[in-house]
Amino acid sequence: MEISRLPISASQRGKLISAGYTSLSSLSSVSSSALASDLRISESEAVEILKVASRGSRLGWSDGTNSVINGAQNAWDMLHEEESLTCITTSCADLDNILGGGINCKEVMEIGGVPGIGKTQLGIQLAVNVQIPREFGGLGGKAIYIDTEGSFMVERALQIAEACVEDMSEYSRFLRNDVQACQVKIQPKDILENIFYFRICSYTEQIALINYLEKFMSEHKDVKLVIVDSITFHFRQDFDDMALRTRVLGGISLKLMKLAKEFSLAVVLLNQVTTKYTDGSFQLTLALGDSWSHSCTNRVILYWNGDERYAYIDKSPSLQSASAPYSVTSRGIRNSAPRKYCSDHQSNV
Amino acid sequence: MANKLICDMELPKSIANIFAARNIITAKDALSLTEFELMELLDVGLSDVKSALAHISEIVSPPYQTALLLMEQRIGNEQLGGHLSTRLKGLDAALCGGIPFGVLTEVVGPAGIGKTQFCLKLSLLASLPAHYGGLDGRVIYIDVESKFSSRRMIEIGARSFPEIFHLKGMAQEMAGRILVLRPTSLSEFTESLQQIKVSLLQDQVKLLVIDSMVALVSGEHEQGAHRQHPLGWHISFIKSLAEFSRIPVVVTNQVRSQNRDESCPYSFQVQDKGKTIEDSTRYDSHLVAALGIHWAHAVTIRLVLEAKSGQRFIKVAKSPISPPLAFPFNITSSGISLLTDDGTKLIGPEINTICCQGHNGIINFDGERLH
Structure with a gap:
């Protein structure tokens, strides 16, 4: 999944892309402080972005319960x-x-x-x-x-x-x-x-x-x-x-x-x-x-x-x-x- | 409520400033955009946009009432339980007491059938003092077709309520309460509607009559399917006038002849189209209400006046309270009077057809269609 589909504001998205973070996987290993210094934003803002990103990436994975996809229900x-x-x-x-x-x-x-x-x-x-x-x-x-x-x-x-x-x-x-x-x-x-x-x-x-x-x-x-x-x-x-x-x-x-x-x-x-x-x-x-x-x-x-x-x-x-x-x-x-x-x-x- | 300013809504200061900076001033501006459009425009995160929209929505939403409260209010606060009696017993009974307050009532029928007579009588009734069963208020009569006749109105009054009209000065007082407006164009009409809005609240106006809506548009536009659109604004404005001042509004509508290919079924009915055409040729007239289906949706009550084999009928064609009934009537010196108070119940769409045959002043519609 790409950064452009994350529900974050346009300026944050612009900063992420210009700093080279184009996909979600590139965000998965970065720490909030590193992100903050890369993008020149405050640490709390970076935490917010990471939260949104992790929510976005989890969507595709099994989380161990009965349903394969979160929120899905079988027929x-x-x-x-x-x-x-x-x-x-x-x-x-x-x-x-x-x-x-x-x-x-x-x-x-x-x-x-x-x-x-x-x-x-x-x-x-x-x-x-x-x-x-x-x-x-x-x-x-x-x-x-x-x-x-x-x-x-x-x-x-x-x-x-x-x-x-x-x-x-x-x-x-x-x-x-x-x-x-x-x-x-x-x-x-x-x-x-x-x-x-x-x-x-x-x-x-x-x-x-x-x-x-x-x-x-x-x-x-x-x-x-x-x-x-x-x-x-x-x-x-x-x-x-x-x-x-x-x-x-x-x-x-x-x-x-x-x-x-x-x-x-x-x-x-x-x-x-x-x-x-x-x-x-x-x-x-x-x-x-x-x-x-x-x-x-x-x-x-x-x-x-x-x-x-x-x-x-x-x-x-x-x-x-x-x-x-x-x-x-x-x-x-x-x-x-x-x-x-x-x-x-x-x-x- | 729609034009409420966002800066008055006590949003968090930072968000409110962003809205103002992006020129999103009213609730209408904000709510016409989707969440993502707003995110782009305001450059803030989804959660902020969501909470701001939820806040704005909550403020703009009108409060609810329970239906019980609504009923108690109407019965408690309003004269005659929220209905203007037409003094036609059968019709009053069918409509739960008469023309209801707060909604649009339409009177439709061919030329010369008695639409204006009906409106004149209603105007009188609304102006009568309360102890005679009237609403004791002013009437605004928008007379587009120049058909209002004060002499006829006084005659109807003197015949139907001799005890009032023979009192000295009463006729003058009653007639003095009826204000007649004669707009000559749609724009003039629009202007007077806006003025009326103010005077309705100030001047104890208890009835608004518009005779007729069609004359306004037919003067300015060619006949065709798109007739309804120029009145879009007027429809909602008149409805809201009725609603907020809680007065009955009566509007007349003319008829026009129906084009043959206009007897339109739904697409799933097309297979039995042969049958429908047969059906429609069986009807002896092809009249439909002028002002198309869009307008017909907007009126709450539709009364059809028609003539069938020499007899005039008044039909309750659309009403949320009454079954489809038809009452024979004639026009006397005291206005419209029903021949019987027991209506005939009609079955099927016959209630909506408008016949015009065998009464004086008939126009030969068949001949007209040949041209």
């Missing part, structure tokens, strides 16, 4: 870990099915769709569902809702929370015969209290908040879901430098992925759509361009198929590409009602 262990993780249900069984049980922890999921298709609704639904207690097969975690558009409606969150609590008590009544009745202790108010709401008004704030989340998360370990609604909004206005936009967005998605892994939480990014001119016709596609579309592991597109709302898995390393219908009801996201039922009962819902 078998990963499988076990993935199996032990619970998913966040979407409250729509069909959708859960194609997603392999729901929204996975430790993953970044991007969800996009046309205006009014139900992106924000799904976001609120997930923020409520992540709090379903463990007794009911949920995660019992808390949620962070990052609102860049101002579209979070607290009235709607209350409606969905109330419906969720009702469903849980129904479920416990249903199970009462076999298992001891587990009372639903959680109240709609508690659910609202466990949603941390951040209102973001510019892209700078968005970057800052994503940076800050790591610290926030270490103070609030029970957060299991981060929703960004939407990742797009501020980056579509007032942003002339597209190269910078790509860099900044890339940084954001890397940080979110790191968060997801480190605190084993789910990250859901909502995205808007835009029209793109390809092959002589306009097509709908998710916003932020092609390089962004590489940065999310999973991508789900919500769309109209005839009279029904559908979700389509556009990109995923582990899931089959499939689509499933869902519907938005007054109680939240639910299974799409069978067609016959729809036409019969159209007016009384």
